[in-house]
Amino acid sequence: MESSKPLIALTPYHNLEKDEPYMRPAYLNAIRKAGGIPVILPLEPEEEDLVQLVSSFDGFLFTGGPDLHPFHFGEETHQHCHNVSIKRDRLELALLKLVMKAEKPVLGICRGIQLINICLGGDIYQDISSQLPEDFPIAHTQPFSFEIPSHTITVVPNTLLARLAEDSIIQVNSMHHQAIRKPAPGLAVTGYAPNHLAECVEMPDYPSFFLGVQWHPEYLWQKDPAARNIFAAFVKAAVKNPQ
Ligand SMILES: [Mn+2]
Numbered sequence: 001m002e003s004s005k006p007l008i009a010l011t012p013y014h015n016l017e018k019d020e021p022y023m024r025p026a027y028l029n030a031i032r033k034a035g036g037i038p039v040i041l042p043l044e045p046e047e048e049d050l051v052q053l054v055s056s057f058d059g060f061l062f063t064g065g066p067d068l069h070p071f072h073f074g075e076e077t078h079q080h081c082h083n084v085s086i087k088r089d090r091l092e093l094a095l096l097k098l099v100m101k102a103e104k105p106v107l108g109i110c111r112g113i114q115l116i117n118i119c120l121g122g123d124i125y126q127d128i129s130s131q132l133p134e135d136f137p138i139a140h141t142q143p144f145s146f147e148i149p150s151h152t153i154t155v156v157p158n159t160l161l162a163r164l165a166e167d168s169i170i171q172v173n174s175m176h177h178q179a180i181r182k183p184a185p186g187l188a189v190t191g192y193a194p195n196h197l198a199e200c201v202e203m204p205d206y207p208s209f210f211l212g213v214q215w216h217p218e219y220l221w222q223k224d225p226a227a228r229n230i231f232a233a234f235v236k237a238a239v240k241n242p243q
Helices: 025-033 047-056 086-101 111-119 160-165 225-237
Strands: 007-010 013-015 020-022 037-040 059-062 106-109 151-155 169-172 188-192 198-202 210-213
Touching: 007 025, 007 047, 025 037, 025 225, 047 086, 059 086, 059 111, 059 225, 086 106, 086 111, 106 111, 106 225, 111 198, 111 210, 151 160, 151 198, 160 188, 160 198, 160 210, 160 225, 210 225
Parallel strands: 007 037, 007 059, 059 106, 106 210
Antiparallel strands: 013 020, 151 169, 151 188, 188 198, 198 210
């Protein structure tokens, strides 16, 4: 019998030195384990082909990666902004708008949550540690393996994240030096790091699954039920005719 698993499109990573697309296997494994078929999108599709690409897939995962160019949220480049991928900015900003128009499931991870927020009119800290000084700075670029959680998230009750997390506080990993500052209109912040940094957004009015997380559940799902549930719910929402 023919497989009828949902096809999940992933935005590609971009090796800026070699100017080559690539992918981290952790994303592919997480989608596959959750029952989807992961497919890596081209880095530079023809613009006229984007609509066809959107209609060809059942769910869209916006992956981690470099900083977005600050011009996309109306700022000059901060001295602690890192490298950017003009090609990924172009692809993902155009893609997200079309995916949302088609009302298909969206999952944003790390760069993905920032992409979502900027695309919808919010902005970000270009560098947390220099723009948001704290008495006890949380290590958002954790000093140990991605598979080991490093800080907690306080989950806002009665949200999608609350249903997925099964607990009011969860432990996550952290590999980012930027973060959401002003959430975009229509987005609800539903998870906070210590010191109230926004690390999870949802869009309550969106007709399908819509979640952005600042951490990397693709490195946690083997041990962490919340990370597993995020991928399971995303892939399930992408099933065309759920039983
Ligand atoms: Mn963090």
